Amino acid sequence: MSDNDGPLSDLHILDLSSFVAGPSCTLTLGQLGADVLRIDPVGGAPDAGRHPLGGDGSSLYWAGLNKQKRCTTLDLASEDGRDTVRRLLGAPGPGHGIVVTNAVGRGWLSYESLRSVRDDLIMVRLEGRSDGTTAVDYTVNCETGLPELTGPSAWQGPVNSVLPSWDLLAGLQAATSLLAAVRRRERSGGGALLQLSLTDVAASTMAHLGYVADAAANGTRRQRDGNSIYGSYGQDFPLGDGSRIMLVALTSRHWRNLLAVTGCEQTAARLEAAAGASLADEGVRYRLRSDVTRMLSPWFSTRGLDEVAGKLDAAGLPWGVYRTANDMATSPHGLVARSEIFTEVEHPGVGRYPVPGAAVRAPWRVPLRPRPEPAHAAVVAEEWVARGAAPAEQGVA
Amino acid sequence: MSDNDGPLSDLHILDLSSFVAGPSCTLTLGQLGADVLRIDPVGGAPDAGRHPLGGDGSSLYWAGLNKQKRCTTLDLASEDGRDTVRRLLGAPGPGHGIVVTNAVGRGWLSYESLRSVRDDLIMVRLEGRSDGTTAVDYTVNCETGLPELTGPSAWQGPVNSVLPSWDLLAGLQAATSLLAAVRRRERSGGGALLQLSLTDVAASTMAHLGYVADAAANGTRRQRDGNSIYGSYGQDFPLGDGSRIMLVALTSRHWRNLLAVTGCEQTAARLEAAAGASLADEGVRYRLRSDVTRMLSPWFSTRGLDEVAGKLDAAGLPWGVYRTANDMATSPHGLVARSEIFTEVEHPGVGRYPVPGAAVRAPWRVPLRPRPEPAHAAVVAEEWVARGAAPAEQGVA
Structure with a gap:
């Protein structure tokens, strides 16, 4: 492990997740150097074609959330494909035996079942609701009360958030918890099932910010209030030149x-x-x-x-x-142009666009992998198991 | 370190931050067992009185973001107070020498200056803009383009997000990066300055979700579109009973x-x-x-x-x-009542309200500290240094 690979380069993480929370968890760990292998079922995971699309019809959304990873396809309906997953997960070495998934209720992918290949397995399971039923960011957000508090006071009806904040926060909570579990395993040898639901992430965040206490202890009924900031002074102002x-x-x-x-x-x-x-x-x-x-x-x-x-x-x-998303991305005054973490990359079939490395500026350097790297399943499997051994020997102090 | 303390119980983290990003970083680490000591200047940090307030005039917002921590006050304008910070930070042991701050440009609190007490210092510095100038969540969010994409298509003008998502995401990115830096230090011995700005967190997240590629490669100009979900099918529906x-x-x-x-x-x-x-x-x-x-x-x-x-x-x-924030917090159908991670706690002077533990359900148990625990500076300093030694000996495998 050197600073040219990043501090997590001896971790080998299997990503069997889709949409935002799971992929953003492993993307964040990949940008800190972790070796992430995303496994998709034949025909692609349900997020494979998510809009926006590039000129060649490929998903820019999928590419954005799965950069910094290798990606391979396995027939997960067959015993063969499942055996490969078990073999990848059971590879020896302290940096192996880690999986992130949002699959709920599939027997062969359960913690109990996969533990058979490695007793010290670390599994992160991202859930919609903590009772195991299905939910996505937008169907959780409506239950927080925030859509009733968003927008001009004259408006009737809820205003949804465009940003899937609960997904993104769940992904980062998962990344933090996963590193804590790896630390624990390196000391005590024990594995862990880490379960994290969008509903618990949302409810606890609302509590951290005082919403729960204000409602439960004070009975306050907050009202929507345009672009002002609750409890302090913040406001938008039109200027004389139209900005x-x-x-x-x-x-x-x-x-x-x-x-x-x-x-x-x-x-x-x-x-x-x-x-x-x-x-x-x-x-x-x-x-x-x-x-x-x-x-x-x-x-x-x-x-x-x-x-x-x-x-x-x-x-x-x-x-x-206030700028448009286009100005954010392309204007010389926009957030992207003023950031040091972006690199302009040519994507064949799609075009040139800037791709971010890790948001954190740190003394290490993790090489940018600007797009998901397709990998052949059989080749990956060989190499994956071999990769596990080397850092293990030199890694643990 | 036992599972009754959580996997990070041998980490001793000094919190010299205020508002949302820094405090939520250390709160998350505290909920995984880390020993967090928040240090406030005499008279309180600028977030000490942030609304909402409880019946006794105390800040419910501050209490929410600083639970799970010990908190003490030091005269940070005096050499005495600064010496205490340096002593706390310079305590020996592998779990000491970690600080989170959002102070920018204060000489004595700089990485270069504080390194003198511990060469392997890990400092997380949360910034507004990556060029070091001031910004808060709401003044970054307006530059992402999201306020132009939020709300009913008939509405003119930007609609701000009520949730400080960039703060919260920056806090969790900081927590993940901090654990990566601790891992690196345990192997190579090296410290780290980790700089993380709200602007880079926002710009990179917008890139992960495909906004940057869609604008830069396709030139798409997205339009606001009410409560529908971009690129898929999602919509709100009024029911016959008014819900x-x-x-x-x-x-x-x-x-x-x-x-x-x-x-x-x-x-x-x-x-x-x-x-x-x-x-x-x-x-x-x-x-x-x-x-x-x-x-x-x-x-x-x-x-x-x-x-x-x-x-x-x-x-x-x-x-x-769609529920109100009050229903979220207090209705038997609300997110809080349906969650397993909350405990109802009596807060003297404020009243009873539910407090969340960590959102992640894991095999370890971290005792809930439902409110910031005031600690006397001198007592804390003694104890803090002593705490460092014990886990160090038994901790590292």
């Missing part, structure tokens, strides 16, 4: 600097006198947010982006411009 | 079962004949989503939740009910 920004004053320093930049100190003092409360307190800023927005709006609506950007940056205020 | 559900048909099996349940096979066949395409293909379902919704709506609008629930469950379809 729009999001601005946040989270700390009292932010607030002081915002007043100075916009020249609103005296108006703010009058507002405070009338309310009998200090706007240095973020709870007060939240309560008086309509007045604050009315006070600040003229400054923004009479200026263009360049001037506003220069002044807000100089004042150290957190703010951002 | 509303979200339904998804992701796979061809889902689609077949949905048609059978709703008795729409013949209408669907006519739709397919007219379009010259098969609705078994999720891309076709997406393209014809308005027709599909029109076809299915009468079945839903003439039935109540009990009947719909029974039939969709029997057909193995992913679906969920």
